[in-house]
Amino acid sequence: MTDHKHEKHSKKSLDVSRRNFLSNTLKTACSVGLLSIGLGLYSRQASTLPSLALRPPGALPEDDFLGACVRCGLCVRDCPFDTLHLAELGDDVATATPYFTARKVPCEMCDDIPCVKACPTNALDHNLTDINDARMGLAVIVDQENCVAFQGLRCEICYNACPLKGEALSIEYRRNERSRKHAMFIPEVHADACTGCGLCERVCILEEAAIKVLPLKVAKGKLGSHYRLGWEEKEKAGGSLVAPDAEHHYNLPEGVHYDLQGEGLILEQDNQDTPFSSNPLDTLNQRRFENE
Amino acid sequence: MSEIKRIPGPAAIAAKGWWRTHKWLILRRISQLIVLGLFLLGPLAGIWIVKGNLAYSMTLDTLPLTDPHVFLQALFTGAIPEANAIIGVLIVLAFYLLVGGRVYCSWVCPVNIVTDAARWLRDHLGIKTSSQISRSTRYWLLAATLVLPIATGAIVWELFNPVSLLFRGLVFGMGVAWVVILGIFLFDLLVSRNGWCGKICPVGAFYSVLGHYSPLRVSAAQRNKCDDCMDCFTVCPEPQVIKPALKGAKDGIGPVILSANCTNCGRCIDICDKEVFRFGSRFNNREKEAKPKDAEITGLTHP
Numbered sequence: 001m002t003d004h005k006h007e008k009h010s011k012k013s014l015d016v017s018r019r020n021f022l023s024n025t026l027k028t029a030c031s032v033g034l035l036s037i038g039l040g041l042y043s044r045q046a047s048t049l050p051s052l053a054l055r056p057p058g059a060l061p062e063d064d065f066l067g068a069c070v071r072c073g074l075c076v077r078d079c080p081f082d083t084l085h086l087a088e089l090g091d092d093v094a095t096a097t098p099y100f101t102a103r104k105v106p107c108e109m110c111d112d113i114p115c116v117k118a119c120p121t122n123a124l125d126h127n128l129t130d131i132n133d134a135r136m137g138l139a140v141i142v143d144q145e146n147c148v149a150f151q152g153l154r155c156e157i158c159y160n161a162c163p164l165k166g167e168a169l170s171i172e173y174r175r176n177e178r179s180r181k182h183a184m185f186i187p188e189v190h191a192d193a194c195t196g197c198g199l200c201e202r203v204c205i206l207e208e209a210a211i212k213v214l215p216l217k218v219a220k221g222k223l224g225s226h227y228r229l230g231w232e233e234k235e236k237a238g239g240s241l242v243a244p245d246a247e248h249h250y251n252l253p254e255g256v257h258y259d260l261q262g263e264g265l266i267l268e269q270d271n272q273d274t275p276f277s278s279n280p281l282d283t284l285n286q287r288r289f290e291n292e
Numbered sequence: 293m294s295e296i297k298r299i300p301g302p303a304a305i306a307a308k309g310w311w312r313t314h315k316w317l318i319l320r321r322i323s324q325l326i327v328l329g330l331f332l333l334g335p336l337a338g339i340w341i342v343k344g345n346l347a348y349s350m351t352l353d354t355l356p357l358t359d360p361h362v363f364l365q366a367l368f369t370g371a372i373p374e375a376n377a378i379i380g381v382l383i384v385l386a387f388y389l390l391v392g393g394r395v396y397c398s399w400v401c402p403v404n405i406v407t408d409a410a411r412w413l414r415d416h417l418g419i420k421t422s423s424q425i426s427r428s429t430r431y432w433l434l435a436a437t438l439v440l441p442i443a444t445g446a447i448v449w450e451l452f453n454p455v456s457l458l459f460r461g462l463v464f465g466m467g468v469a470w471v472v473i474l475g476i477f478l479f480d481l482l483v484s485r486n487g488w489c490g491k492i493c494p495v496g497a498f499y500s501v502l503g504h505y506s507p508l509r510v511s512a513a514q515r516n517k518c519d520d521c522m523d524c525f526t527v528c529p530e531p532q533v534i535k536p537a538l539k540g541a542k543d544g545i546g547p548v549i550l551s552a553n554c555t556n557c558g559r560c561i562d563i564c565d566k567e568v569f570r571f572g573s574r575f576n577n578r579e580k581e582a583k584p585k586d587a588e589i590t591g592l593t594h595p
Contacts, residue, residue: 024426025426025428027426028425028426028428028429028432029432031429032429032432032433032435032436033436035433035436036433036436036439036440039436039440039448039449039451039452040440040443040444040448042451043440043444043446043448043451044444063445063446064370064371064445066369066445066446066447067366067369067370067371067441067445067446067447068366068369068371068372068373069366069447070347070348070358070359070362070363070366070377070447070450071345071347071362071447071450071456071460072344072345072347072348072349073343073344073345073460073463073464074343074344074348074349074350076464077334077340077343077344078343085465086460086464086465087467088461088464088465088466088467088468088469089457089461089466089467089468089469089472090467090468090469091467094446094451095450095451095452095457095467096450096451096456096460096464118343118350119374120348120356120358120373120374120376120377120380121348121366121371121372121373121374121377122371122372122373122374123371126374
């Protein structure tokens with residue numbers, strides 16, 4: 001009897017302890033599960049890089065970068081110009097990932113790229129061996145209304161600071177419509193060469209830079225993938241794709257014809273021996289000069 | 293485990309002196325501070341012996357060391373590490389497989405100083421609150437730290453990991469990481485005794501898995517001398533690991549503490565005035581009570 005009772009009792013306590021074990025396990029698993037969902041969602045939020053924080057040269061696209069970077073800080077340590085920083089907890093860059101702010105300290109584009117060499121995980125792509133191939137971002141003249149070049153003033157300091165002067169940043173001349181006799185020296189960025197080093201942004205004389213390096217994702221538009229540019233397709237195909245090109249006919253006086261793509265109005269040389277030009281414009285111009 | 297019988301220490305100091313009551317504790321603190329100091333020497337004094345932090349470091353431009361837990365998380369995001377990171381992880385794995393995974397916790401981790409301080413203060417203030425957090429929580433969290441990289445493609449845990457936050461913070465800049473560390477201190481002080489390191493920290497859980505078969509162990513070699521003062525249970529950050537080894541004689545359990553959660557901190561060796569414990573090897577796990585004179589452990593006596 002007592003044995004039976006004892007057995008019954010121990011079986012009951014076994015049930016209780018099993019129930020306890022299961023409920024405790026479930027409780028722990030659920031709270032950890034909830035916590036991880038929170039962590040995961042927060043990490044999503046934290047992975048949005050502010051538009052003025054730039055990644056070191058060779059950084060993988062942001063999503064891949066956040067998976068590969070182990071936050072060791074060796075790129076920071078090996079940067080000879082103290083350009084790079086590890087984000088501290090509370091910064092708006094994902095905790096402990098390396099970044100730089102061009103306006104404060106830009107990338108000096110070392111030939112040997114020590115930051116990339118230091119990276120143990122390829123978060124900074126070791127295939128980057130020529131710093132000119134780096135694409136840390138793209139310089140954009142974000143404010144034409146305040147850039148002094150657009151006021152017709154001489155500045156060109158961004159152009160002169162650019163390590164790829166002439167390729168990544170050039171000066172284009174434009175007529176100054178205000179003075180009507182000067183040229184404006186307009187800086188123009190070329191995405192095929194700009195590395196996003198930020199030297200231009202650093203030196204901009206404005207209180208708030210008019211040229212800023214933005215992450216490529218922000219700086220660049222993208223043509224719809226269905227777009228086909230007719231002239232490129234034509235060149236690829238070696239001729240018109242739709243119908244043979246029709247030659248355009250102009251209604252012009254005899255001895256005159258017009259080349260749309262080249263020289264413009266062409267006068268045939270035959271009539272040079274007459275005192276009167278066959279070009280009606282000459283007559284018009286002559287009259288105007290005489291009147292003046 | 294939130295109630296303690298008495299403040300440990302005086303008995304051991306009376307029996308074997310102050311130094312032998314604090315030897316392993318002091319050595320541990322020195323080890324933790326040397327590790328931190330080596331990393332700080334660069335940024336503070338410009339002497340670059342070690343660069344980086346606990347996630348990955350480069351010593352004298354030749355020796356790479358990689359944290360295997362971080363490495364694994366990076367792998368799980370699909371990242372392909374460089375050779376240096378792989379060499380580094382192999383060196384670290386070999387080391388901890390040998391000396392015990394959680395040696396990381398007690399001899400390297402900077403948070404250990406924080407949680408040890410919290411426990412010391414808690415015991416001296418007589419705070420007796422307790423919480424229902426299971427010691428297995430850390431393993432669930434460990435699983436979560438490894439699943440999150442697969443799910444999100446990012447090393448999520450390293451955004452929050454207080455071990456990294458504190459160590460990296462000291463070496464590179466804290467930000468508001470102090471708040472997290474203060475939180476852990478208060479948690480261990482007020483909410484749960486040994487709460488962070490003993491119940492929650494997935495980094496410790498990872499290293500405990502790593503040290504499952506490590507040969508270097510603490511052994512209760514002279515357990516027949518135990519007078520049940522409970523001091524070792526009080527100082528031990530994982531008290532449940534002691535019991536089988538110390539009290540298992542009648543069940544035929546050997547005197548070596550085999551639990552992977554033992555951190556090899558050696559505090560039980562310090563605190564025992566009967567000198568029951570010593571460092572030894574897991575292979576020397578035979579019963580020695582019969583002839584205590586022969587209980588010399590031939591294995592390692594120093595980590």
